[in-house]
Amino acid sequence: VSLGRYLYSLGIRQVGRRMADKLAESYGTVDAFLQDLQQGSDAPSDGETVTVWEDRLGDVHGVGPTVLKSLQTFAQTKESVEAARALAQVVPVHPVATSIAQNDGEPPISTGNDAIDADSTAGASVVPATKIWAGRRVVFTGKLPVKRSQAENFAKEVLGASSTSSQVTKATNLLVYLDEGSKKFMKASELGIDLMQAEEFLELMDSYGGTE
Known part of the structure; x- marks a missing residue:
């Protein structure tokens, strides 16, 4: 699946299909997104700290404080972070061809996703360890x-x-x-x-x- 569809499927509040595509263009790869997600998860659990998201998304047109806060709220929910990781492990998430993603010299947190190709999951039923719509x-x-x-x-x-x-x-x-x-x-x-x-x-x- 495309990175935009992956982000959209996570069900992050305020992140509809178009916003998911904007985020995908900024991140470029699922590993880059998961790196920020982990940093957001490690931040103080006040639901308001959005610095990690501002650093990468602050200048992206259409991404305002409400979206940034929604991303941080998602990152502060342990089950959501685990679900995002689990999905990236079992479903091939294709990088954006032309990306403005940057890592500031930091190596991304690897999901092992690059080792999974489309043929490896063809015809197979995939069930992640943590379910992305849990409780919805x-x-x-x-x-x-x-x-x-x-x-x-x-x-x-x-x-x-x-x-x-x-x-x-x-x-x-x-x-x-x-x-x-x-x-x-x-x-x-x-x-x-x-x-x-x-x-x-x-x-x-x-x-x-x-x-x-």
């Missing part, structure tokens, strides 16, 4: 190219979602949608719920071998 309440809307039951089982059993539902409420954490004009999409947008396109969800399934 997910709603699907629209007619998916796969059976709804298959999508819901994948979300719970492989990604770790705590539940799936047909209704969007304040307790919903993520909406997987097909149509931006649907009532569920509009309600989720109003409530500030994280959104994922159905196409992106299917690509995530495919990266785990879940659509075979």
